[in-house]
Amino acid sequence: MRHHWVILTGEYPPECGGVGDYSAQLAARLVQCDQDVTVMASSAEEESEQSGNGVRVLRIPQAFRLSGLGRTERVLRQLRPDRLLLQYTPHAFGYKAMNLPLASSLGRWGRSIAPLWVIFHEVVFPFSLYKPQYMVLAFVTHMMARMIAQSASRIFVTAWAWKRVLRRVGPQRVASEWLPVPSNLEGVAPAGASLPAEDDGEVWLGHLGAYGPWAESVLEAAGRKLLPCYPRAKMVLLGRGSESLARQWQERGVGWADRLVVPGVLPPAALAAWLQRCCLLLQPYPDGVSSRRTTAMAALCGGIPLATNLGPLSEPFWSVRLPSIAAAPRTEDLLELATQLLGDARRRAELTLHGQQLYQELFRWDCLLTRLLV
Structure with a gap:
């Protein structure tokens, strides 16, 4: 009607x-x-x-x-x-x-x-x-x-x-x-992005978000501890606030500043293209991943492996449906998870498959519209 x-x-x-x-x-x-x-x-x-x-x-x-x-x-x-x-x-x-x-x-x-x-x-x-x-x-x-x-x-x-x-x-x-909140990138074809030339063996560790204090601290720890383990790795900062954070790090002279990739705020099709190039998205949430997190939905929907954590707002299904997830919002747990996933392509592929299945079952836009239009 x-x-x-x-x-x-x-x-x-x-x-x-x-x-x-x-x-x-x-x-x-x-x-x-x-x-x-x-x-x-x-x-x-x-x-x-x-x-x-x-x-x-x-x-x-x-x-x-x-x-x-x-x-x-x-x-x-x-x-x-x-x-x-x-x-x-x-x-x-x-x-x-x-x-x-x-x-x-x-x-x-x-x-x-x-x-x-x-x-x-x-x-x-x-x-x-x-x-x-x-x-x-x-x-x-x-x-x-x-x-x-x-x-x-x-x-x-x-x-x-x-x-x-x-x-x-x-x-x-x-x-x-x-x-639940679906991904804003659902149905968006990756296109229109000026991506650097693809280089075999290069590892892109991405983050998409608004860059709150705890997320920034986790990303800084990742830059300090993870990037040295992967000489060909780059950290890709996506979303609002990414340029400001990169500028802060560059002004402080952090040792990994030359390994940052910061394309700025992107239209949906370009953002989808950049996300597709990431080997792993590191998404820390102080209150835990939940169905209101559109950045997590972007990873699940787009088939990008997601390194994230549980917390007080997390729904029970996250620990059941995702085979790899940090049990609490602790920096050391997230870094350990990210290290394991970056070093294991099979686990990343398994995590991608489970994430896509979860999104298709619970989070698609047509699921939301069906509930609203009842």
Whole structure:
């Protein structure tokens, strides 16, 4: 059945961000399923409207802040959608992740405009006795999550762990449903990349991500300890933040700076081509690999061996389905795993096969769309 969806998102291309990229992909794929889709995002300047690939994109000044919520509500009432689909991560909507006016408005919109469906990419900022300066942030994000969950007609979570978090936050009208995040590169043919000439025996150790503090420390340890073991190895840094990290290392004069390959931020087809040239992707996650990690999905979908780790947010199937995975977010464990995989082509091939099978069974876009369109 054809429905009119309005996707509410705090970020949308050309703005940088994984949720924005995901929202754009989701909108385009819903249109391919014969759905009508309007994306509503915020603008810092004037109101604008664009259309492309069947998706209508409305940008409203300060759309989700107190000054713009009235205009956003009027536009929503004019659109008369069948469903409101909120891409929720608290930090995406301003007010330093404490946007109580939006949380309150969502309840009203869900009652009087259209059923509110929510995809929780993140839920709350956690309480911690070790970070008392963030107690107000934790309290408000918990309050917002409770308000939004109680207003929603359907609730989706991108990681199993968020189900437990939502249950602790407060009662919900409906049970949450698991909706893992597919790869943004699914179906993208590798092309358009200016790759260096392929050299037999050369080893490319890659990383794709946003380069958080722990990931940077693991990559630095890999440069210091792994690269010397492989004289023909290079470290390939892909994604946002890669050039900044490479520049920091070069300024510090690290011994492996001449073995870095940093192509910068790439369009999807070129990124897919660069990933295909990597022998191994080293992907450390401080909270563990999980179904919300699009960088892990890129490796599984593209058939690239993945060296990663379990953690508190990891779903149980990772340790069962991947034959090689670090048991905890420890640098030494990841380096040991990466060393073993780089030295064993058979294990890399086995890991690739298992990863592709896992992606095909659980994470494909058509699996997600089937759940949404039920």
